[in-house]
Amino acid sequence: MTSTDYSPGETTAALLERRFLEPELETASRAELEALQEARILELVPYAWENSAFYRELWSNAGVRPSDIRSLHDFTTRIPTFEKADTQAFRDRTGDPFGGLLCMRLAELSSCTATSGTTGDPELIAESWDVAPPLPMVTARDLWELGLRPGDRVMMSAGSFRNFWDEYFSLMGLVPIFVDSWIGQGATVLRAIEKYRPVYMQLHLQAILEFERLEADHDLRSIFASMKGVAFAGQPMGQVLARKVREEWGLEVFKYTSAGDTGTAWEHREHDGYTLWEDTVFPECLEPGSTTPVRDGDVGELVATDLDNLAGPLIRYRSGDLVRLTREPAPSGRSHARMWVVGRKGEETLVTGRAIVVSEVWTAIEELPELSDGMFQIIRHSPKMDRLRLRVGYAPERTSDLAALEGRLRVHLEDRLQVPCDPELVTVDDLLTRTSSVAKFPRVVKA
Amino acid sequence: MAAAAATLPRAPIYGIGTYAVDSSSADFEIGWDELDRDTEWAHALLVEAGLVKGDLVLFSTPNHEGPWVAPLVRALRRIGAPYATSETYGWDSRRFAMYLRRLPVRAVIGLGGETVTALTDSEQTLSTLLAGVDLVWARPDAVSRLRAQQIDATTYVPLGPALGLGLPGERGARVNGEEWTVSEIRGRIHVTNARARATRFDEADTGVSGEVAQRGTDYVVVPR
Numbered sequence: 001m002t003s004t005d006y007s008p009g010e011t012t013a014a015l016l017e018r019r020f021l022e023p024e025l026e027t028a029s030r031a032e033l034e035a036l037q038e039a040r041i042l043e044l045v046p047y048a049w050e051n052s053a054f055y056r057e058l059w060s061n062a063g064v065r066p067s068d069i070r071s072l073h074d075f076t077t078r079i080p081t082f083e084k085a086d087t088q089a090f091r092d093r094t095g096d097p098f099g100g101l102l103c104m105r106l107a108e109l110s111s112c113t114a115t116s117g118t119t120g121d122p123e124l125i126a127e128s129w130d131v132a133p134p135l136p137m138v139t140a141r142d143l144w145e146l147g148l149r150p151g152d153r154v155m156m157s158a159g160s161f162r163n164f165w166d167e168y169f170s171l172m173g174l175v176p177i178f179v180d181s182w183i184g185q186g187a188t189v190l191r192a193i194e195k196y197r198p199v200y201m202q203l204h205l206q207a208i209l210e211f212e213r214l215e216a217d218h219d220l221r222s223i224f225a226s227m228k229g230v231a232f233a234g235q236p237m238g239q240v241l242a243r244k245v246r247e248e249w250g251l252e253v254f255k256y257t258s259a260g261d262t263g264t265a266w267e268h269r270e271h272d273g274y275t276l277w278e279d280t281v282f283p284e285c286l287e288p289g290s291t292t293p294v295r296d297g298d299v300g301e302l303v304a305t306d307l308d309n310l311a312g313p314l315i316r317y318r319s320g321d322l323v324r325l326t327r328e329p330a331p332s333g334r335s336h337a338r339m340w341v342v343g344r345k346g347e348e349t350l351v352t353g354r355a356i357v358v359s360e361v362w363t364a365i366e367e368l369p370e371l372s373d374g375m376f377q378i379i380r381h382s383p384k385m386d387r388l389r390l391r392v393g394y395a396p397e398r399t400s401d402l403a404a405l406e407g408r409l410r411v412h413l414e415d416r417l418q419v420p421c422d423p424e425l426v427t428v429d430d431l432l433t434r435t436s437s438v439a440k441f442p443r444v445v446k447a
Numbered sequence: 448m449a450a451a452a453a454t455l456p457r458a459p460i461y462g463i464g465t466y467a468v469d470s471s472s473a474d475f476e477i478g479w480d481e482l483d484r485d486t487e488w489a490h491a492l493l494v495e496a497g498l499v500k501g502d503l504v505l506f507s508t509p510n511h512e513g514p515w516v517a518p519l520v521r522a523l524r525r526i527g528a529p530y531a532t533s534e535t536y537g538w539d540s541r542r543f544a545m546y547l548r549r550l551p552v553r554a555v556i557g558l559g560g561e562t563v564t565a566l567t568d569s570e571q572t573l574s575t576l577l578a579g580v581d582l583v584w585a586r587p588d589a590v591s592r593l594r595a596q597q598i599d600a601t602t603y604v605p606l607g608p609a610l611g612l613g614l615p616g617e618r619g620a621r622v623n624g625e626e627w628t629v630s631e632i633r634g635r636i637h638v639t640n641a642r643a644r645a646t647r648f649d650e651a652d653t654g655v656s657g658e659v660a661q662r663g664t665d666y667v668v669v670p671r
Contacts, residue, residue, distance in 0.1 A: 012456060022451050097549035105452060107501030107541050109529040114542055124549065131449050140448040146653070150456040153463070156510050160532045164520060166462065166513040173455045176462040178511040182536070188472060195474070196463060 019332070021144035025279060026334050030327065033278050035334065039071045041282065044101045045069045045079070047103065048315055054090050054100025055315060058082055075316075076284060081303055082293060083318040084123065084153070093209060096111030101312040109311055113162050113318035115261070126312035127163070134309065135263060136168035138280055139256075142266035144255050144259065147199055147228035148174060155193070155201035156181050176199075186210035192224055203253070204232070205252050205441055206432050208241060209373060211249075211303070212444040220249045229254050257341055259283070260304025265339065270331050280308045283337050285325040286343055297326050299342050320345045347444060350384045351419040358443045358444035364416035368398045368409060375428050381447035387420040388413070389447070393428035460645055462544055464514035466607055468654035475608045477514050478645035481626070482521075485610065488623040490522035496582055496615055500527035505546050506628035507533050519556060519612075528553075540565035547576040555580055557603050560588035567596075574598055582615060585661040587655075588671035602668055607653030608646070609638050611668050619669035621662070629666040631659045636668055 020026045028036070031053055046066040048055040059065070062080040069075050087099030094100065103126075106112075110129045114122035127134055148154065150173025158164050158181045169176045179185070179192045183206045190211070193201070211220060229252045230245075245251050256266040257274050262281045265274035276283045284299035286293055294300035302321045306313035323339040330338060348355040357380065366374040375393030392409065406425050413421040432441075461477040485504050498504070504523055508516050523530055531550070533543040540562045546552055547666040548571070555577070563585075566573045574596050577583060584603035585593055593600040601613030602620035609627045611620030622629050630650065637650040657670040 015455075022448065061498075106503065106550070107529065108528075110524070112531040112546075114502070114533075114545065116533075117542060117545075122545055131453065137449055137452075140452050149457065156513060158460075158510065159534065160506070160508060160510045161534055161539065163532055164513065164516065165510055166517055168452075170461065171449070171452045171455075172457055173458045174581055175458050175460055176513065178462055178464045178513045180465075180509065182509070191472070192465065192474075370552045 016149050018372060021141045024143060028335055030335060034072060035281055037282050037307065041072065041075050044313060044315065045208065048313060051103035053096065054087060057210060079316050081316040081318050095244065098124050098312055104128065104311055111163055111379060114138065126378050128311040132168035135162045136165050138263040138277065139266065140172060141277065145268050146200065148172065153196050153198040155179065155181060155198050157202040158204065181207060186214050190214065190218055190248055194223050195325055199226060199228040202231045208245060209428055224249050224251050227251055231256060233257060241374060242368050243324035260302045260317060260321065262304045262306045262314055268332060272330065273340050275334060276337045276339060278336045281305065281324060282307055287324060297324055299324055302346060348379055349444065351377055351388045352386060356417060356419065360417065364413055370394050370405055373428055375431050377442065378444045379447050380444055382383050386421050388417065390423045391431065392423050393431035394425050394427055396427055459522060462513060466605060466654065469653050475478050481644045482517060483516035484626060486521040488517040488527055492571035492621065493522050494524065494614055498526055498528055498554060503527040503550055504528055504530040504554045504556060505533065506556050507535050507537055507543055507559060508557040512605060515610045515666055518610065521631065531570045535559045535561060537561035537565035544569065545575055549626065551578050554582035556584045557582060558585040560586065563589045563592050584612060602670065604655065606636055606655055606668060607638050607651050608648060619667045622666040622668055624664040624666055629659050
């Protein structure tokens with residue numbers, strides 16, 4: 001395996017035809033991947049011990065020293081896991097803004113970003129890089145897989161909170177079109193796509209709903225015909241919307257998700273799981289609440305270790321994401337782990353003793369035509385509730401009798417979920433104004 | 448991955464920018480040569496403003512402002528000053544405030560009206576949050592509101608395809624006079640490129656109202 005995988009005689013044309021950006025790394029054998037991971041982890045552990053106050057304390061308390069870690073097996077059996085609350089507690093106790101994770105001086109960083117902050121105050125993420133910020137950079141193989149090639153035009157992503165994307169696009173030979181694509185700019189975005197024929201854009205739920213409203217006056221299938229693919233993240237897309245985007249608008253959607261907060265994991269052309277690049281992250285799938293690994297393909301909590309982050313690496317970080325994970329090679333020939341997201345730990349809402357999960361509420365709601373956008377929020381006022389409270393977004397143009405719809409919805413939900421339900425109908429627009437992030441639409445909110 | 452990406456053919460241009468003029472949108476291409484020159488100018492201005500290696504700079508700018516922000520980011524990278532990012536929208540003011548509360552931010556670039564409004568109503572006042580910040584580059588819709596709260600702010604303003612960036616203690620924003628000729632026509636700022644750029648501008652309306660004066664080799668624009 002080499003870091004670039006390019007043979008000296010390879011022509012540019014042949015390179016651009018290739019499906020894989022880095023074939024040798026992407027199809028490395030399991031033994032090669034584990035050797036690479038072990039080598040990096042054996043460097044990472046003493047580095048983190050030396051430079052991170054948090055890890056020194058956490059590992060000392062567990063009776064572990066770097067010299068105890070001489071293999072991947074030692075690492076997975078002796079180094080303790082931790083979760084976000086642990087670094088938050090360290091921060092509260094010591095005043096260290098990075099929760100003790102920072103491994104270099106602040107002045108030595110390239111940049112600093114923060115998590116979306118959907119469930120609380122955003123958490124700082126330290127970044128050190130040479131040519132492009134790490135979060136965009138780790139998508140290079142994924143956007144290559146999507147079909148992007150040098151010279152292609154791409155729509156600039158809306159949100160900057162996880163850093164700027166221009167240096168990365170430049171490095172990939174892509175030409176970004178800098179158009180404001182935030183809520184309310186749907187018509188402007190469509191005009192830019194018609195004029196410049198970009199091959200890629202990042203969609204968010206709000207943009208999809210806006211395009212849907214512009215459908216009557218715009219031939220979206222024709223406008224989107226230049227797109228090789230679109231990216232979508234932040235929340236699952238409901239089945240009805242997904243069908244519209246794919247079948248009516250002709251867009252191939254490549255979903256992506258968080259790789260346990262170490263980066264992102266993307267779907268590839270087979271749309272069969274999210275790929276975790278194992279030369280950048282060491283993923284484990286453990287039973288929630290324990291350090292016992294689950295069997296390949298069984299549901300467990302994603303526990304992630306950064307292999308390419310010297311600024312503030314996460315080491316055996318419990319992400320709270322419940323996933324199925326397999327290390328079986330993908331049909332494409334890629335050998336890196338893939339995962340399927342099942343939900344979030346603690347996402348269940350207990351109503352009259354029954355655990356209600358987001359996906360079953362979603363399925364029930366989008367079965368009603370007026371609510372097919374699948375826009376809703378579960379309002380949780382205590383860990384255990386007697387009734388399921390919901391705020392549900394309806395499409396005014398498809399709704400004639402609001403009271404009747406609310407009545408039908410209540411009966412439908414109670415029939416499907418078998419718990420008492422109190423749905424409150426608001427317009428989809430109203431619901432969207434309550435979002436606090438370009439990246440995520442929270443499905444469970446506090447009362 | 449960076450090594451693999453670095454071997455790919457380079458993009459023909461840096462990108463395609465857009466800006467609003469009244470209710471319409473104007474587009475322009477940005478070439479590599481002018482991006483380098485814009486970075487040189489931004490570097491000189493940021494150094495003159497007092498930024499040095501190790502200073503932390505907080506941006507409040509969206510990704511689509513790349514044509515104006517990229518020269519600043521590249522200049523900061525050259526200085527060795529790390530930066531943090533936040534959105535311009537009012538709902539993201541919590542992130543903006545979080546950086547100011549937790550980190551020793553030396554400068555802010557792009558602070559806008561929405562964030563000022565959101566934080567004016569917050570528990571911690573803006574003047575408290577910005578107390579340790581030496582340099583505040585704010586958008587025209589925020590400058591006077593900040594000054595009303597006794598916060599010294601200078602101007603950051605995209606002027607059509609050109610960047611306007613003030614110096615501390617100076618009213619208005621400087622525009623690179625070697626790159627642009629700036630004029631006021633019926634109260635609106637217009638720009639003409641003085642050196643070759645990927646897109647030619649001949650008294651292009653920037654959509655920004657204001658006054659112009661010449662200062663040294665640069666122009667100073669005071670938006671209204």
